[in-house]
Amino acid sequence: MSGHNPIYRVYRFYADGFRSMTLGRTLWGLILLKLFIMFAVLRLFFFPDILGQFKTEEAKSDHVLEQLTDIQP
Amino acid sequence: MEVNDFMSVVDWSRAQFAMTAIYHWLFVPLTLGLGFIIAFMETIYYKTGDEFWKRTTKFWMRLFGINFAIGVATGIILEFEFGTNWSNYSHFVGDIFGAPLAIEGIMAFFMESTFIAIMFFGWNKVSKGFHLAATWLTAIGANLSALWILVANAWMQYPAGTAFSVETARNEMTSFWDVLLSPVAIDKFLHTTTSGYVLASVFVVGVSAWFLLRRRDRRMARCSMVIASVFGLVSAVFLAFTGDSSGVDIARTQPMKLAAMEAHYDGEHGAPLVAFGILRPEAGRTNNDDAFYWKIQIPKLLSVMSFHDADAFVPGINDLLDGNPEQGILSTREKIDRGRVAIGELAVYRDAKQRGDTAAMQAVIGKFDASTAEGRTFLDEYYRYFGYGYLSSPGQTVPDVPLVFYSFRVMVGAGIYFIALFAVLLVLLYRRTIEHRRWLLWVTLWSIPLAYIASQAGWIVAEVGRQPWVVQNLLPTVAAVSRIDAGSVMVTFFIFVALFTTLLIAEVMIMTRQIRIGPDKPEKK
Numbered sequence: 001m002s003g004h005n006p007i008y009r010v011y012r013f014y015a016d017g018f019r020s021m022t023l024g025r026t027l028w029g030l031i032l033l034k035l036f037i038m039f040a041v042l043r044l045f046f047f048p049d050i051l052g053q054f055k056t057e058e059a060k061s062d063h064v065l066e067q068l069t070d071i072q073p
Numbered sequence: 074m075e076v077n078d079f080m081s082v083v084d085w086s087r088a089q090f091a092m093t094a095i096y097h098w099l100f101v102p103l104t105l106g107l108g109f110i111i112a113f114m115e116t117i118y119y120k121t122g123d124e125f126w127k128r129t130t131k132f133w134m135r136l137f138g139i140n141f142a143i144g145v146a147t148g149i150i151l152e153f154e155f156g157t158n159w160s161n162y163s164h165f166v167g168d169i170f171g172a173p174l175a176i177e178g179i180m181a182f183f184m185e186s187t188f189i190a191i192m193f194f195g196w197n198k199v200s201k202g203f204h205l206a207a208t209w210l211t212a213i214g215a216n217l218s219a220l221w222i223l224v225a226n227a228w229m230q231y232p233a234g235t236a237f238s239v240e241t242a243r244n245e246m247t248s249f250w251d252v253l254l255s256p257v258a259i260d261k262f263l264h265t266t267t268s269g270y271v272l273a274s275v276f277v278v279g280v281s282a283w284f285l286l287r288r289r290d291r292r293m294a295r296c297s298m299v300i301a302s303v304f305g306l307v308s309a310v311f312l313a314f315t316g317d318s319s320g321v322d323i324a325r326t327q328p329m330k331l332a333a334m335e336a337h338y339d340g341e342h343g344a345p346l347v348a349f350g351i352l353r354p355e356a357g358r359t360n361n362d363d364a365f366y367w368k369i370q371i372p373k374l375l376s377v378m379s380f381h382d383a384d385a386f387v388p389g390i391n392d393l394l395d396g397n398p399e400q401g402i403l404s405t406r407e408k409i410d411r412g413r414v415a416i417g418e419l420a421v422y423r424d425a426k427q428r429g430d431t432a433a434m435q436a437v438i439g440k441f442d443a444s445t446a447e448g449r450t451f452l453d454e455y456y457r458y459f460g461y462g463y464l465s466s467p468g469q470t471v472p473d474v475p476l477v478f479y480s481f482r483v484m485v486g487a488g489i490y491f492i493a494l495f496a497v498l499l500v501l502l503y504r505r506t507i508e509h510r511r512w513l514l515w516v517t518l519w520s521i522p523l524a525y526i527a528s529q530a531g532w533i534v535a536e537v538g539r540q541p542w543v544v545q546n547l548l549p550t551v552a553a554v555s556r557i558d559a560g561s562v563m564v565t566f567f568i569f570v571a572l573f574t575t576l577l578i579a580e581v582m583i584m585t586r587q588i589r590i591g592p593d594k595p596e597k598k
Binding site for chain 2: 018064
């Protein structure tokens with residue numbers, strides 16, 4: 001691909017940048033590990049979207065309405 | 074279902090959210106302020122072409138990168154918690170929270186990720202001017218990201234620009250500009266971001282002091298100290314002004330928070346400010362006279378701070394609980410009764426919907442309609458106290474007074490100390506005698522943890538001070554929480570403690586190693 005192609009130049013910019021990282025490699029490792037724990041473990045197994053089980057906005061609203069009017073002080 | 078059934082879920086969910094937010098806020102403020110300090114340094118490099126400034130910029134940029142990489146995405150966990158632990162709240166706040174967070178996500182992704190890449194990868198690959206622009210845009214982008222988060226938080230403290238829809242059981246935005254430009258949002262943004270500038274400045278002068286103590290890279294340390302001290306001094310003075318206007322906001326919109334901040338039990342005209350005092354245990358605190366073992370007061374200052382009027386009436390905790398007809402303050406018991414009327418109407422709507430009784434549904438919708446006289450009356454007299462209806466006793470509206478009182482004094486005391494520290498450092502830097510004052514260099518170094526403590530204390534004042542409200546007067550924590558198992562929240566609490574503590578240890582270790590390595594050495598010609 002031509003070195004004058006802007007997309008290729010952007011690609012080279014990032015590729016060279018990542019390749020020449022030193023401390024950055026450790027930091028990227030940490031970022032990826034953190035994101036894996038957050039999304040593949042915590043989000044998946046511990047943080048279900050409670051309102052996500054309702055198919056429609058109306059069903060969500062009905063559920064919350066039920067919750068808000070169900071509490072007896 | 075009884076309120077007490079939820080208490081352990083509420084407590085664990087609150088603890089988890091508080092812990093996550095505290096850790097998240099350990100990383101954010103340094104990013105907010107250090108971005109600008111780096112931009113100032115690179116601007117000097119751009120203007121002078123002196124390679125020393127390039128090396129100095131790159132050194133601090135490396136520390137910025139470490140903090141950014143370890144802190145990035147820690148805030149996403151808060152959004153997980155909204156969806157799981159606080160689902161009623163997530164729905165209730167509707168697009169008020171959704172819109173700012175969506176803007177923040179898009180802005181953060183495109184601005185920060187694009188320009189940070191240029192900042193780190195772009196040396197010698199893009200022009201000096203373009204690189205400088207990327208550095209400035211990274212700093213501005215980080216602060217704009219904070220803007221949207223703080224706008225959402227400010228709305229919770231002062232819900233402006235919205236209307237409650239009975240049909241969707243959520244608040245809907247009626248004016249984007251009222252949400253964005255509410256006085257509470259403006260003050261919160263300015264006060265919070267500026268506190269980040271002060272923290273970053275303390276960080277830079279503290280690390281620079283370490284170099285001077287080690288007699289290493291002295292020019293870099295002195296020059297960094299000058300920039301950070303000027304930036305820190307200007308920011309700290311501005312912080313005091315935004316703190317003052319925040320105080321006026323709180324007096325107007327969250328009087329119980331103000332009363333708790335001051336341990337102010339009995340309202341009075343020309344109220345004094347307790348500069349410092351030692352509180353008695355809760356059972357012994359019933360009025361202004363018996364609240365403290367001892368205290369130092371400044372006459373009339375609380376009235377001045379709250380209303381910019383030395384003789385203004387500042388309501389106390391007792392006025393807010395028992396009511397004060399002379400000052401037009403309703404008792405909390407009356408607010409609870411009115412809140413229950415509003416919740417009752419919502420229950421009428423729910424039952425009518427289940428029966429398919431359209432006429433009854435429309436009647437309730439009409440009561441919540443701000444475009445009619447009947448609706449405005451109902452909203453003003455009943456719905457504005459909606460959240461009180463979930464409370465079982467007036468005492469539940471009083472936050473933890475000692476925690477808020479002492480945190481406020483830590484925050485303010487540290488702020489005053491930082492103004493003095495930056496001023497003294499600047500004088501000694503000007504006289505070129507800073508390196509002879511080794512005790513001051515040690516004090517400066519050990520001021521770094523104080524900046525973090527003060528920053529966290531500020532959030533404690535803001536967030537503990539508004540308890541029990543998630544949304545001021547409209548939604549207490551007990552109604553906002555999801556009906557989930559407290560055990561699972563407890564488990565994830567400890568997982569987060571482990572995860573965040575590991576991240577924090579990693580940050581400190583990598584950061585201190587890079588500080589010891591120091592800036593790049595000048596290239597030999």
